[in-house]
Amino acid sequence: MRAVVAVLVFVTAAHAALWGLLRDKQDAPDFRGTLPSVSYAPFDGTGHPDVDNIPTAAKIRADLKTLSKMTKAIRLYSSTGGVEMVPPIANEFGLKVTVGAWIDKNSERNEREIRAAIDLAKHNSNVIGIVVGNETIYRGEQKAEDLIELIQRVKKQVSVPVTTGEIWNIWRDDSIEAAEHNRPSLASSVDFIAAHVLPYWENFTDKQAVDQAMYIYGLLRDYFPGKRVVIAEFGWPSAGYNLRNAVPGPFEQAVTLRNFVSRAEAIGMEYNIVEAIDQPWKFFEGGVGPYWGILNAAREPKFAWTGPVVDPDYWKLATVALLVGVLLSLPILRLYRPTVMQAAVLAATANAVGAWAAIVFAYWNTHYFVFGSAFALTLGLILLVPLVIIAMARIEEIATVAFGRAPRRLITNGVPAPADGVFPKVSIHIPAYFEPPEMLKQTLDAVARLDYPNFECVVIINNTPDPSFWQPIQDHCRMLGERFVFINAEKVKGFKAGALKIAMARTAPDAEIIGVIDADYVVTPDWLKDLVPAFADPRVGLVQAPQDHRDGGQSLMHYIMNGEYAGFFDIGMVQRNEHDAIIVHGTMCLIRRAAMDMSGGWAGDTICEDTDLGLAIIENGWITHYTNKRYGFGLLPDTYEAFRKQRHRWAYGGFQIVKKHWRRFLPGASRLTRDQKREFSLGWLNWLGAESLGVVVAILNLIWVPIVAFAAIAIPDKILTLPIIASFVVSALHFLTLYRLRVQVKVGQMLGAMVAAMSVQWTVSRAVANGLITEHLPFARTSKGGLSRMSVEFQAFWEAVIGLLLWIGAAVLVMTNSQKQVTEIYIFAGVLILQSLPFLSAVAIAVLENSRINAFTFWRETGIRTAELIGLRPVALPLPGAISPPPGSEIRSETP
Incomplete structure (x- = not known):
């Protein structure tokens, strides 16, 4: 701790010295x-x-x-x-x-x-x-x-x-x-x-x-x-x-x-x-x-007519910057054993925000505002506050991963078997709704191969009257033996949560642990053997394993989608686990039955029942654990439309959870620790807030364009535009740095994952907007297993419209500014281009989905598949004299 305090003092002193040098x-x-x-x-x-x-x-x-x-x-x-x-x-x-x-x-x-x-x-x-x-x-x-x-x-x-x-x-x-x-x-x-x-x-x-x-x-x-x-x-x-x-x-x-x-x-x-x-x-x-006055509007001299020309308020601003920097640095003292480099990065960030705050303070005190300009500046600063908080949180994560200590709570290679040789009974629940029978059979076969002596499997097919979906599964369960319980329930209310409640009613009385997997997940034999021993600690209420997918090589789109999912499980979940604040995502989840009962079981009032229950378990004081080892592999959404629908469901459900649980974050309202409250709050702000904020600011800037271009008033100052650019740079650095350090993907897949992550900004913001005006939207199943057909509608229409408008707005600003060449207007145009990237990312993926490149086809010129070009599989060059495939032919890659 002494070293950390010394770092904070050194950075603050360096900040003060920098103000002195730049005077x-x-x-x-x-x-x-x-x-x-x-x-x-x-x-x-x-x-x-x-x-x-x-x-x-x-x-x-x-x-x-x-x-x-x-x-x-x-x-x-x-x-x-x-x-x-x-x-x-x-x-x-x-x-x-x-x-x-x-x-x-x-x-x-x-x-x-x-x-x-x-x-x-x-x-x-x-x-x-x-x-x-x-x-x-x-x-x-x-x-x-x-x-x-x-x-x-x-x-x-x-x-x-x-x-x-x-x-x-x-x-x-x-x-x-x-x-x-x-x-x-x-x-x-x-x-x-x-x-x-x-x-x-x-x-x-x-x-x-x-x-x-x-x-x-x-x-x-x-x-x-x-x-x-x-x-x-x-x-x-x-x-x-x-x-x-x-x-x-x-x-x-x-x-x-x-x-x-x-x-x-x-x-x-x-x-x-x-x-x-x-x-x-x-x-x-x-x-x-x-x-133009030599006196300001308060009738005070702006400068002295003798002596060196200096800013008389300079040291006041420096004091503001240093005070804000010190205040924002204090939370570093609460971190668990931060390294010197980690503390230095965080302190430098805090002091940079302090310097920006001082500049804002100076701007506000040295400029005059009519109602419109005051409103624009106030609104801009209000929107920038969460943006700055998000950027600081991302820099903190960069510092922690790049310079901090290795994760302490992460389960990396399973938990040792109990010394007494007693294995608590696990009841594995698999809900299914119009799932392909062959896919679900693979899931059941994998469960049957589990290397664990004491488990049962409850399969519940809900609201699926077509016997071609449920009859083969019923027969397969009979074939697998008495461990497998089949339920066909029609007219189930409460979506997936309603089905899981029925499964709980049919669960064996002696089952202490409830395992949940999705119908498309093929688990590895060591899943229960490695993770159930964590429940030997009676305080543990939940153990979560990551999702992964076995069809990432189906297409280029699936390839980058799989890379995008991996970032959440290898970065965000690992860091949240350090504070016992993981997000429960249903599949590959093990829950102590007592913790579930204490928390009220599966709730049907949100469409993300898994995350809802997980937060309730944490609020009741149970300990959770996370492992980043893959114990199950599912299927990716069939189409970009399905990918977007899934993300919309998650975001909408997340917003429902915010509305449902926010009171539990008040002092004394639950057993949540201060760190847990912080992680969940920043997590929601970083995901729901950042995406929604990005769309809101982009639309407001579009409205601002004609005012700047044609009215020549209320030009956004650099104190509003440069932070937007800086936050974009921080977000890109955050993504690239953490992916390189934590996610085992190649550079091409990493960049594709970044595009996929940006492409859902509009989708998430729509979900938040839906959450503001509605209480319940119907549960939307994510189409997997090849059942869904590609929609005839272009999947990024509104993103294309907004992205195009942002580019047009930037062009208008540049053209109308050609005579005056106001620097702030050029910066504003650059901001519009940056803000268009998430929208254009959605357009790029929607176009990719319909292209021949997406199908991993042979390239006409080289005869090399796209999958081979990006390194997904070895290049198989044609033999001498071989005939290249004719134009238009498609040779799809096999599932690895």
Whole structure:
């Protein structure tokens, strides 16, 4: 334990050191003077000024008191809607004012603005100029000649300089156009040039911004000799999204503005900084609109004008990251003898999540949200919490398997025979419903060969009136002898559980152990001999052996399906067994009769009666054991449709069990240990939750696509998208690593198993949805033994639709982003592609099932079977002179 504590301390210290090393600290010229002018809008919050964002005199006075310590003058953009209060209040603090008249297509409003601007200039001595219109020509809301008329009208009525504010190239281009059409130019009609130079919008980097501004200033002075030139807007946003090469940020803003002011003062430039205070209501300006202020919306400085540029809240964030990391690391101390490497991996994961939490905290505190963006971020974070928990659980499993100690409780080679030579009686129950008689006969023959002296076998065929199914089995049981009890029960209620209840009623009174196998399972002779001795411990209530299959070579689809099943039994069950929290899966299961009776026997209110009973046994305090040795081999589902139906039944039944048992997980409600509760909870979350969450997030992202692509608002930030990518990487690493370490399959089968596992995401999510809205669905038999025919319907229709839509959504995002090239949008498109993989996996298997490759046929070109190509059986090359099979012929592989 001391070593583990030392590891946690070391990782936490390394995390703190990493924050120290990554702390950004940039140099910029000091500015100790007072700014000549800043743009000021007296609005607060996210309400639009034209609707409900009306400033008060008290608010304006507080703002101007703050600004009077930073600037000599302010520039306004309108003269109505409460802004008319600014000039007289500004005079109280010695601030000069450049009044603005907002001009657009609304002639009535334009008239009000002009009259108000003129009135303010006439009655306030601190007004030093009027700007008629702001980027009015750039927005296409007025023609140059019409705007000139308004400017001339204002000039005639005031004694202060009058101009208009436009992007710098509008001034240049208008002069050229005016000369071509022999009309007055804007430049000749104003008292000075008020040029806006905003390098961010022109795709310049923050490193190029100041040089660009200086170049444009010199260009305008050369272009309009003798004319007063004012850079009426220069700034850089502190947050938002990049525009190609232009990246906003707090450091970029601070360094750019300090460099600009230093150089502007050195050459005597007249300039105005945009803007004084962040304006959250400007969220429609490409995401950066709210973040141009040198003060935030709380009227606090964003940066210092002297000294190194640093993040003043950096160490607060580091503290948050470290605290979260330490808290998430504490459960490591409860692990049983963790190794140093295991503890290091888990501690590093905890601290990585802590760092992400700090980044989320910083984002939330430095951004402004309207209802839609706040809702989107909140919903995204809510959905990410279980995703992060699942990823952490998977990393824990990787660390345990790869770096932890070998399993302690796993039965690897059976349990020694009892010393007294007494073998408790076992009653083996085999329920069957429309099962192929020849298949069931193989199962019974294998039971008859069991190397165990004291057992019986109860075969119950339920709800199968066709005598061709039950008559051969009845005859076969008679042939096998008195140990075999045959029951043919019709109109049985409660599905498989109802049949097993009838079997219990016919069980020999002296049977202490109940064994359950499915009708397709061929058991090995040593099954009971190896595992029944575990019940010598009176606390043991259940012993579970894994499922396996004998028809994995029937087709390529069966081959990868069998690999997918193996992962659960060789990885998940082994790890859960360490905490005595295995999932009982019915077949190959041995149950103490007393434990079954205490737990209420087979329950008919769920369609996964085996898992339901197993959990009840554990809740009552009985010990369970698991072995990963194969003692029985069954048959895989015949078709992909049957595979999906089986997975739907398991998931739906699992959700029924969650609804039925969740109260038993409350403190004191059962004898479940803390570790057992954790394993079951994480298991359900990892399976039912992860699959459902994946579908929900994919659909929500599809809905989000048009908002991002066409509305240019609410772009998902990297704090939402990168965790999705990271969780996908963790899931893939989890699958590949644990398969390589625990599951004895070849690489090709492993990759195929991954595709098979992903392909049921939609199926499991549908089952969970069914569980939310229904209480009971009918039991669906899994077709095995070659009885079912392949459906004429394409088995992955909805997966194909959703997968295609995700690809279309990604393409739309990439195409609509070609001009702006916002990094977050490209990441979002990548997320959509990743989210499409489970859906397309289902499509791939559905297509594979109908292909010639699936049947392990001869390849036309080589004469080599698919089974041979993937190493399932040795390659048998054709003899010299042999004739290759004709095109279209099929030679199916034999069952190994």
